[in-house]
Amino acid sequence: MEYLIKNTVIYNSDKTVKADIYIKDGKIEKIGENLSYENATVVDGSKKIALPGLCDIHCHLRDPGYEYKEDIISGAKSAAAGGFTSIVAMPNTKPVADNKAVIDYINNKAKNACVNVYQAGAITKGLEGKELAEIGEMKKSGIVAVTDDGKPVSDGSMMKKALLYAGMFDLPVIAHEEDMSLVDGGSMNEGYMSTYLGLRGISKAAEEVMVSRDIIIAKSLSEKVHITHISTKGSVELIRQAKKDGVKVTCDTCPHYFSLDETACDGFNTNAKMNPPLRTNEDVEAIIEGLRDGTIDMIATDHAPHHEDEKNCEFDKALNGIIGFETAFALAYDYLVTKNGFSLNKIVELMSRNPSDFIKIEGGEIAEGKVADLILADVENKWTYEAEKSVSKSKNTPYNKFTFGARVTDVFVKGNYIVENCNVKG
Numbered sequence: 001m002e003y004l005i006k007n008t009v010i011y012n013s014d015k016t017v018k019a020d021i022y023i024k025d026g027k028i029e030k031i032g033e034n035l036s037y038e039n040a041t042v043v044d045g046s047k048k049i050a051l052p053g054l055c056d057i058h059c060h061l062r063d064p065g066y067e068y069k070e071d072i073i074s075g076a077k078s079a080a081a082g083g084f085t086s087i088v089a090m091p092n093t094k095p096v097a098d099n100k101a102v103i104d105y106i107n108n109k110a111k112n113a114c115v116n117v118y119q120a121g122a123i124t125k126g127l128e129g130k131e132l133a134e135i136g137e138m139k140k141s142g143i144v145a146v147t148d149d150g151k152p153v154s155d156g157s158m159m160k161k162a163l164l165y166a167g168m169f170d171l172p173v174i175a176h177e178e179d180m181s182l183v184d185g186g187s188m189n190e191g192y193m194s195t196y197l198g199l200r201g202i203s204k205a206a207e208e209v210m211v212s213r214d215i216i217i218a219k220s221l222s223e224k225v226h227i228t229h230i231s232t233k234g235s236v237e238l239i240r241q242a243k244k245d246g247v248k249v250t251c252d253t254c255p256h257y258f259s260l261d262e263t264a265c266d267g268f269n270t271n272a273k274m275n276p277p278l279r280t281n282e283d284v285e286a287i288i289e290g291l292r293d294g295t296i297d298m299i300a301t302d303h304a305p306h307h308e309d310e311k312n313c314e315f316d317k318a319l320n321g322i323i324g325f326e327t328a329f330a331l332a333y334d335y336l337v338t339k340n341g342f343s344l345n346k347i348v349e350l351m352s353r354n355p356s357d358f359i360k361i362e363g364g365e366i367a368e369g370k371v372a373d374l375i376l377a378d379v380e381n382k383w384t385y386e387a388e389k390s391v392s393k394s395k396n397t398p399y400n401k402f403t404f405g406a407r408v409t410d411v412f413v414k415g416n417y418i419v420e421n422c423n424v425k426g
């Protein structure tokens, strides 16, 4: 199929141009003014903006093993609805994605997904932290990173081995940072709100101790480390300083850490329970500054679907996490662009360019000759997000009924028109 997007404004990470985009054979064939092609289906882009497809390096598709929460096909549709054209699934599935057989199963199923689904392999077998997984074998099957996400790699010598070994395969190590002895059974941020609600708190130190440890290990080895879903002011400061010192550290945060604080847990709202927990307003401000000054390299969703029954229970028993694909761009637009003066180019850098480069895939740019992974968004009309209408199998979100100023309306993946006027064709 051929498509011609007319009269749109294209935002790349480094520039903005008004033009038409001609898509043919899965590629962006031509960008220019007053383009006309006989066989192309015309898409009116005049009231919309065009961005490179978003790339999420951290999501949970729950497949294999927990398909009642999500599966690769439904997760991909939810990603598409939010403008993500490439996503990286975490390996905490059942069985754990720690060997070639599971990776091959996922890759095979992902062939029928409507977006590009990539897989991260486990660092350690069974995510148990004791023995390295078959990283080399999984690399041959196409994994793009390794991580024990959901759990920390508690043993420092294991993290050292992981950085060295994954480094040999040029695979990024994504570190979920949590000192379990400091978490100590907590279920939300430790502070005023946890005291008020009578819940056991998780100190910021639980995250920051591990962030420091991994910065120091990476520095000692001259290896790279990527720290995922940072949530505290202290983590931002540690990483900012480490970058100044030349440590090869990168990091991401999630939309909830720049849009919500611990007060969202009031009323024992389990849809605001996540790991790391929502922090304080001071942390939110520091996360935004970290995104602004480049300390934080990218935004990831940590899309974490759970069944209603796993959230409809006492706060400390509820599972951690929220769905995130379909609100991520809207949150970035409202909380970073509108409220904090970020440019849309910066959003492209944080949500498309940098994550695409991080996992070394094509994309992250609307340019002639590049893969036609791109989206259109409406930034002129408000819309109200309704969790019930979410494309994900799960509905666990703290943003139900939020009204947003921007919405992804159209999505192209490899030149296929998979979301048209907010309808996921999949």
Ligand SMILES: [Zn+2]
Pocket: 149, 150, 151, 176, 228, 229, 275, 276
């Ligand atoms: Zn995690």
